[in-house]
Amino acid sequence: MAKITASVYTSHVPAIGAALDSGKAGEPYWQKVFSGYDYSKKWNKDNIPDVVFLIYNDHANAFSLSLIPTFALGTAESFPIADEGWGARPVPVVKGHPELASHIAQSLIQDDFDITIANELPVDHGLTVPMSLMFGEVDEWPCYVIPLHVNVVQYPVPSGARCFAMGKAIRRAVESFDQDLNVHIWGTGGMSHQLQGARAGLINEKWDNDFLDELIAEPEKLSKKPHLEYVEEAGSEGIELVMWLMARGAMNLEKEPIVKHRFYHVPASNTAVGHLILEDGI
């Protein structure tokens, strides 16, 4: 039986990818960001999953306005790296797990989640930056990845409660797969940031840290937070945090999770960087 054993949460700021790819990772500005992931790389070495179920959002790279899926699950063999306008990031191609992905897709649709199945999905910084942060600079990614894109670009985006419920459904789906696989689930995006308008640069450190506290201790309650609060308090792009609720919903909700790591830092470019590693409580 496949099992979800841990969840990872992290911002996916594009400038982090740019810093890595242009050799600026050693600069003090960026060192402060990367230092928060030193533990994570070690933890990964000791806990390497077979598959990462990676929740992120595309940023107008795979999806334009022609077609806007609320949830798009990648069931392909592999996912190319998108050229976002600055050239494709020089990272390895992402290898999928079509069997498990299709199984999860089937289970989700039968569970009344109306997902879109994606067999051609170039992945952008939303997916590759978390991988670089967690695995470092590698010639090949150490595991398979199942990407799930969530629309957080055009309103309305799915609610926190919907994402949380879908997380639970993902757990059920994984547990009904009959191969022994260790699966980690990652929620990415956030924390507070606003990239547009006169209010660009908004950072709400208190709100972010309250969010982290509640995500750990009271996720069900947190999932009911209305969109408007995210936007008002955490900036227009802070809404990405609903994706963290999906990963949290896929954990064992009967037990308190084990907090293996917590990190918060301002700034990376326009954004507050938050990061958590939770293992299922035993």
Next chain:
Amino acid sequence: MAKITASVYTSHVPAIGAALDSGKAGEPYWQKVFSGYDYSKKWNKDNIPDVVFLIYNDHANAFSLSLIPTFALGTAESFPIADEGWGARPVPVVKGHPELASHIAQSLIQDDFDITIANELPVDHGLTVPMSLMFGEVDEWPCYVIPLHVNVVQYPVPSGARCFAMGKAIRRAVESFDQDLNVHIWGTGGMSHQLQGARAGLINEKWDNDFLDELIAEPEKLSKKPHLEYVEEAGSEGIELVMWLMARGAMNLEKEPIVKHRFYHVPASNTAVGHLILEDGI
């Protein structure tokens, strides 16, 4: 306030379009099919809607296997006629209602239906054949159309119960739109047919007519019919009938509907043709 006042159900056999477009509509074989829609054309003249919300499925024309949305709602100004391989049908371009469509999309997503929004959507026989049957050969369609594509090509397809629930949500959405619009909702596809394998040509007249009876009288119960029964009894393509449940769910479920018209005929090409017009009970 916008209102759904009537629902229409009809098969959408491609050969019907081909017969019309190649001038064969007068042949006795096809006359038997078209005769079932004489009343419907008259009824339409007296009840012309402002907007038709048209539920259909694309047949590998707008959507390949690259991206498979479970539900795709068209919010564009207009929808071109697809070339399905035989050339595009010579019918007018379909005009959308972006304002109402976007309103419905917003409402559905906030109601936990994870739809895909489609702004570029070439429409195939699944949509245009019902329009030709209901409106005849015209230079311009007499109303706006909001297309909703349902995946019934790759399993799993959404359940009857999910489609029925979405119908209810569509009614709520329409009723919260603040322009006075008369909206009809059409469910298309079916009835029994199988286009593939040694069992191609399957027709189950009794099952079809029981379906029509139950759709009128006990739709909630009918919505619980499992997929497997559709496939076993009504053929692998009979599964399209789940789309009829969506239209039925959008009717007033407090009152018995008024059956304005009912028609059943075998064959049109490989398929049993079924057709119903229901008005909301008063």
Next chain:
Amino acid sequence: MSLDKPYKNIPGTTIFDAEQSRKGYYLNQFCMSLMSADNRNRFKADERAYLNEWAMTEDQKQAVIDRDLNRCLALGGNIYFLAKIGATDGLSFQQMAGSMTGMTEQEYREMMLAGGRKPVPKNN
């Protein structure tokens, strides 16, 4: 993989699920390419050469060349995609469907006129 797939046991019927879809991915995407007149012409001019442009298995290519739709279905083809081959050949959907049943075109047409293939009663 482990969710129930009871639809696997319906005689004369292949359900196009994720497993079939994966198997037939390039076969179906090849079919989809026939929606453009240019591609239809290139395919007709040299079927083998055109098929070789696609990451299809040899079995799939041969089944297309043989117009063996039942074999195409078994190899992951979906009927709505395969219909593009029929469209390229100028066949109707009825001719295509009939070709999978082992009946002649005339026999199939007559069966449909007489009310179609009768369902097998459930409890026997």
Next chain:
Amino acid sequence: MSLDKPYKNIPGTTIFDAEQSRKGYYLNQFCMSLMSADNRNRFKADERAYLNEWAMTEDQKQAVIDRDLNRCLALGGNIYFLAKIGATDGLSFQQMAGSMTGMTEQEYREMMLAGGRKPVPKNN
């Protein structure tokens, strides 16, 4: 149209909803076209000529030429799409975001280093 849109009242913030999306459709699809190097070069060679290929309003075209991102937002642009213009110009996301705030690049950078723009307390 009639569902509540309370997010319309957040200062300095434009929420990209269906209404904005409709308004900015071609503006955003134009931006998307800049993901190909060919198109970037054609745009750079003659911005006006390239923009004239798109069904954009004159206001939208002018806002692009002026690199007035706030105006682009008001006219239906979405920031992730507009970022492709910045990429074409060789700007970072921080430079683009800063350009909308009325601050200099240096001021904005320093504000971020000092912890970012402080939220306005809710009850005052």
